[in-house]
Amino acid sequence: MSPDATAKAPWLxxxxxxxITRGLLYSTPLLAVALTVVTGFFIFLAMGYDPFLALYHFFxxxxxxxxxxxxxxxxxxxxILIGVGLAVGFxxxxxxxxxxxxxxxxxxxxxxxxxxxxxxESAFTLPLMGLAGIAGGAAYAAVPAFLKTRFGVxxxxxxLMLTYVATLFLSTLVYGPLKDxxxxxxxxxxxxxxxxxLPILMSGTRLHLGALVALAVAVAGWVMLSYTIIGxxxxxxxxxxxxxxxxxxxxxxxxxxxxxxxxxxxxxxxLFEVAGPIGRLVPTISPGxxxxxxxxxxxxxxxxxxxxxxGLLMALSYIGGEAAQVEVGLPQAxxxxxxxxxxxxxxxxxFLVRYRLxxxxxxxxxxxxxxAE
Numbered sequence: 001m002s003p004d005a006t007a008k009a010p011w012l013x014x015x016x017x018x019x020i021t022r023g024l025l026y027s028t029p030l031l032a033v034a035l036t037v038v039t040g041f042f043i044f045l046a047m048g049y050d051p052f053l054a055l056y057h058f059f060x061x062x063x064x065x066x067x068x069x070x071x072x073x074x075x076x077x078x079x080i081l082i083g084v085g086l087a088v089g090f091x092x093x094x095x096x097x098x099x100x101x102x103x104x105x106x107x108x109x110x111x112x113x114x115x116x117x118x119x120x121e122s123a124f125t126l127p128l129m130g131l132a133g134i135a136g137g138a139a140y141a142a143v144p145a146f147l148k149t150r151f152g153v154x155x156x157x158x159x160l161m162l163t164y165v166a167t168l169f170l171s172t173l174v175y176g177p178l179k180d181x182x183x184x185x186x187x188x189x190x191x192x193x194x195x196x197x198l199p200i201l202m203s204g205t206r207l208h209l210g211a212l213v214a215l216a217v218a219v220a221g222w223v224m225l226s227y228t229i230i231g232x233x234x235x236x237x238x239x240x241x242x243x244x245x246x247x248x249x250x251x252x253x254x255x256x257x258x259x260x261x262x263x264x265x266x267x268x269x270x271l272f273e274v275a276g277p278i279g280r281l282v283p284t285i286s287p288g289x290x291x292x293x294x295x296x297x298x299x300x301x302x303x304x305x306x307x308x309x310x311g312l313l314m315a316l317s318y319i320g321g322e323a324a325q326v327e328v329g330l331p332q333a334x335x336x337x338x339x340x341x342x343x344x345x346x347x348x349x350x351f352l353v354r355y356r357l358x359x360x361x362x363x364x365x366x367x368x369x370x371x372a373e
Contacts, residue, residue: 013358020353028349029299029310035345040338049328057327058320058338068319070205074277076308076315077214078103078269078286082293083311084221085262087302091225092234093241094258098144098159099266100290101166102137106267107274108170109136111189111281114196114274115178121195129196129271137267138260140166145259149252155259163290171283178281189281198276210272214311217265221304230257266290287318295343314339 037055044051062068082099089096096102110133117125143162147153171187178189198208225231237244237254245251273285296314300306321335 011359014355015358016355017353024353026301028353029301029346031349032299032342032345033313035349036338036341039341039345043337044330049330054324054328054330057324058334059316061327062316062319062323067205070202070207071319072312072315073211074206074208074315075318076311077208077211078272078289079293079296079314080214080218080307080311081265081269081272082262082290083296083300083307084218084304085265086293087297087300087304087307088221088225088234089258089262090238090297091302092238092254092258094255095156096141096144096159096259096262097156097294098141098161098163098290099262099293100286100288101159101163102140102263102266103270103273103290104163104166104170104285105140105270106133106137106264107270107281107285108166108173109133109267110271111192111274112178114192115189115281117196118190118193121193123195125193125195126198126275129275130268133267133271134264135267137270138264140267141259141263142256145256148259149255155255159259170281170285174281174283180280187283191280192275196275197279198272206277208272208276210276213268213272215308218304218308221307225304234258266293292339295339295346299342299346317342 037059040058041051041055044054062072082103086096086099110129113129113132114121114125117128140162141159144153144155144158147158148155174187174189180186180188180190183190198210201207201209201211225234233244233249233254234257236247237249237251241251269289270285273289274281278285292314293311296307296310299310299313300308317335317338321330321332321338324330324334325332
């Protein structure tokens with residue numbers, strides 16, 4: 001290489017690491033959380049708030065009461081359900097970004113069953129609602145699955161765009177045919193009957209049966225990925241697509257499986273919201289659980305058991321954000337800021353774990369003799 005070419009070479013070079021230790025890989029979520037807290041401290045300080053008081057109400061005060069812990073699991077349940085489904089797809093490089101829309105359609109399907117049996121509910125109503133919620137979310141995820149396997153359309157775009165269609169569809173229903181005739185013209189459906197609501201696990205709280213179902217789904221997801229043939233195919237397709245094709249694994253079948261599974265679990269999460277804390281159909285079902293679950297999946301390292309911990313942490317961000325608004329006067333957007341910072345630092349930490357930066361010294365490199373010399 002000539003001295004001129006060497007001088008023009010970049011000073012900073014990015015190289016992949018030859019080996020990534022498992023301990024370092026699983027420690028990066030803790031590093032991302034620590035960096036998020038430190039950054040939040042300085043953000044609160046710059047905004048003129050007491051950073052210690054703000055962080056206390058954001059991360060500590062919600063956990064000082066039994067009711068706070070019950071609310072933590074109420075909000076973590078949909079995040080865990082959706083996160084497990086997304087993690088299975090992400091491990092196969094199937095990128096479902098439309099879980100929020102699938103959650104909405106699952107809530108609509110299950111809510112329609114509750115309203116169809118309104119006043120005549122029985123012990124079969126809630127199981128039928130659960131099946132309808134799963135079917136509604138899976139059917140909505142089948143659209144990007146069909147487009148990807150049939151026409152090669154990117155599932156990221158189709159699943160994301162369908163989210164807005166689902167939101168508008170829900171609004172059309174609660175403003176129109178499903179509006180409560182005795183609801184003083186408010187855009188909401190009738191309140192579901194007692195048999196169409198999830199059983200409360202502990203009196204005096206909103207903790208419902210869906211929390212236990214979410215934990216069971218996470219354990220089942222771990223067993224499926226670790227000990228079943230379909231789980232092996234998912235992992236191989238994500239890590240070595242050429243080897244998967246050589247082994248005879250059907251990529252379209254895996255795409256269908258991952259999207260239907262993640263869509264069904266998102267739909268079940270939506271059903272748990274309308275049959276749990278909300279108790280009816282309203283224009284807004286979730287505060288963005290479908291998008292937040294993407295962070296949950298990656299923060300849990302795409303491992304179903306890790307997703308339980310990351311789901312609880314992200315649920316704490318919702319509860320802590322509400323507590324900080326009341327006690328400190330922080331704006332509502334602080335929850336989204338913390339979640340965005342967490343994702344940013346997680347991605348940055350992952351980058352540094354998988355790659356290393358090498359600095360070049362052009363002067364020393366240019367001083368080396370060329371091959372012609």
